[in-house]
Amino acid sequence: MLRSFYFIFFLAFSINLAHANDGDTYTPIFFTQAEVLNNHITRIPFKLVDHLIVVEAELLNKKGNFIVDTGSETMILNKVHFSDFYNYQRKTQETSGVIQSIDNSYERSVKEFALESLKLRDKDSDVIDMSHIEKSKKIKLLGVIGYSILKDYEVFIDLHLNQITLTKVDRFGNKLNNNVYLEKIVDSLTFNLKNHTIVINGTINNQNVTFGIDSAAEFNQINRKINKKALKYFIPKRRLSLSGVSNKKIEVLAGKLHRVKLSETVYFGPMLTVLTNLNKMNKAFGTQLDGILGYEFFAQKRTIINYQKEKLYFINYPINTQWSK
Structure with a gap:
């Protein structure tokens, strides 16, 4: 590789x-x-x-x-x-x-x-x-x-x-001004807020997984210990050296993750993803996650986060623009 x-x-x-x-x-x-x-x-x-x-x-x-x-x-x-x-x-x-x-x-x-x-x-x-x-x-x-x-x-x-x-928003998550978005909200998802972490349930190749949403994750992450039927749709490409905020480096396997769905109507094209051990990350998040969705998530979904209501809302990209990013 x-x-x-x-x-x-x-x-x-x-x-x-x-x-x-x-x-x-x-x-x-x-x-x-x-x-x-x-x-x-x-x-x-x-x-x-x-x-x-x-x-x-x-x-x-x-x-x-x-x-x-x-x-x-x-x-x-x-x-x-x-x-x-x-x-x-x-x-x-x-x-x-x-x-x-x-x-x-x-x-x-x-x-x-x-x-x-x-x-x-x-x-x-x-x-x-x-x-x-x-x-x-x-x-x-x-x-x-x-x-x-x-x-x-x-x-x-x-x-x-x-x-x-x-x-x-108020303490119930209701916007104090409703005239915010010029475009139509086309879909939504409910999430659980674990401490400060947005946690959502989804599937990879119809296998149940739990994701965290992190806007500062440059690539998605998937736990190498998840179900083998899900890992079948992680297609490795190369090895990378990865640095975090502590300036410590680890080696990971990078590739494309396919068949990710968060609901019957919210699903994704192939996403750049790294395969790694998430034990320390789960300790950091204070929860048990099978993966992290980051930049690749937001690149495919124009996303609205409402922490008080624990809801994600989505607005469509103009046709073809999301695939050019």
Whole structure:
């Protein structure tokens, strides 16, 4: 088999954060390219860095990039750019990553996270060294935006227009403004929220499997220990060296995964997938998953996430565009 090296960034944290009771002053984050439609709806353009969804933002007079990651429980800051933060409070327990536990992690409370006119107060963050990600992706990376920021919104991740639409919802998941989407929602799925992880049931070759949804997984992952009838439709192509947020490397088998269905009407074409052992990932997620659906999922499905209702909604791509991505 061909042997090549890819940096594949997976963020999937299970973090128990304590509030840092400090005397921080006003520390807003500004999304410099956001379009505020009204008090409840904000659109943020993003760029794809390889297969990562990246938005531009400014924090404490530092302008750079944040990765949008539904697999991360909290906001994570890069201590390369926030050295004053990371010395504040060392974590007493490890932060779990996809490849292995991450040490040398610190906690910090950000008093105010400002998304243009939308403000979220008292958000905890983890602070870790992401210099290896910056080097690999050739971007100035300030941090990661995760579940703790996204959960109060209906989140439309649109890889057709390369934009994220955040719509404020109430505690029942009802949008505070219903005039959001110009296009028709054509399908939906119910998911279970396990801690901060979106968990859905599906099948591969009619074999039952459980998936997690992670917008920062550059390739899908499938557990090498799943049913052999399902693995029959994983077609290997080559071996890859895989790096996670902890900068540790493992070798995996990469190929195409076929016959994935999440319902009678929600199914997928072949998806780039890596075959690996998910034991440590399941520990990180705090659940038992047979696989992770990431970029390849969003590339085929324009997806709306409603955390409060535990629902995914789908809007069709224009004809033929999804297969060109």
